[in-house]
Amino acid sequence: MTDTHCHLNDDKFSMDVEEVIKRAIDGGVKRMVVVGYDKISSEKALELSSKYDEIYASVGLHPYEAETYRSEDLKHIESLCLENKVVAIGEIGLDYYRGPENRDKQKALFIDQIEIAKMMRKPVILHVRDAFKDTFDIVKNYDLKFVFHSFSFGPKEMKYILTYENLFVSFSGMITFLKYVRDAAKISPINRTLVETDSPYLTPHPLRGRRNEPSFVKYILKTLSEVWGLDFESCERITDENASRFMDFD
Numbered sequence: 001m002t003d004t005h006c007h008l009n010d011d012k013f014s015m016d017v018e019e020v021i022k023r024a025i026d027g028g029v030k031r032m033v034v035v036g037y038d039k040i041s042s043e044k045a046l047e048l049s050s051k052y053d054e055i056y057a058s059v060g061l062h063p064y065e066a067e068t069y070r071s072e073d074l075k076h077i078e079s080l081c082l083e084n085k086v087v088a089i090g091e092i093g094l095d096y097y098r099g100p101e102n103r104d105k106q107k108a109l110f111i112d113q114i115e116i117a118k119m120m121r122k123p124v125i126l127h128v129r130d131a132f133k134d135t136f137d138i139v140k141n142y143d144l145k146f147v148f149h150s151f152s153f154g155p156k157e158m159k160y161i162l163t164y165e166n167l168f169v170s171f172s173g174m175i176t177f178l179k180y181v182r183d184a185a186k187i188s189p190i191n192r193t194l195v196e197t198d199s200p201y202l203t204p205h206p207l208r209g210r211r212n213e214p215s216f217v218k219y220i221l222k223t224l225s226e227v228w229g230l231d232f233e234s235c236e237r238i239t240d241e242n243a244s245r246f247m248d249f250d
């Protein structure tokens with residue numbers, strides 16, 4: 001199993017991150033991608049990746065940083081990309097949930113980081129909230145791989161994904177408790193679908209209410225295998241292969 005998006009760099013893991021990682025590895029999670037969202041969390045992701053073979057890092061500035069980042073922060077992200085275990089840029093993107101005031105700033109930060117990804121030849125992990133169309137219109141111009149992390153849309157948006165071969169989708173715990181996400185998963189491209197926990201957030205059914213952790217990725221895989229009508233092992237193999245095609249783990 002590959003947890004392609006988790007935040008072991010979050011404060012909620014500060015007391016017991018080693019045990020959390022051990023539980024994941026003992027439970028069959030072969031790879032975890034710890035995803036940054038600002039300067040400090042990106043550095044922390046890299047630090048964790050240097051301690052464990054199974055952990056990889058992604059670095060980037062979340063759209064929430066659009067108001068406060070400085071140009072040297074982008075330079076910093078660029079320099080982190082040179083490290084061996086940085087496998088992606090992200091999570092970056094557009095988030096319109098909090099209102100329209102800073103959309104232009106978000107777009108500028110987003111595009112600057114896509115340009116870094118292009119230069120560094122890294123795939124991009126997208127955070128997209130209430131901004132599917134604008135995001136799609138930007139990413140379709142690039143010959144780069146992108147993943148819509150924690151896919152939170154329905155079949156209509158999934159049809160756009162199908163039209164563009166560079167786009168991947170990743171399912172989180174939402175697939176276990178939202179029917180429209182399962183409906184989208186039914187038509188998700190089998191060779192471009194990943195799974196993730198987004199821990200400590202979005203805990204899957206039947207553990208909702210608890211802190212999420214990478215060992216729970218099996219619940220997401222189980223739901224996906226049911227939606228696809230495949231056995232668990234096939235689904236695990238397929239999503240592992242997809243993760244390796246999306247990111248370079250070697």
Ligand SMILES: [Zn+2]
Pocket residue numbers: 005007035091198
């Ligand atoms: Zn995340």
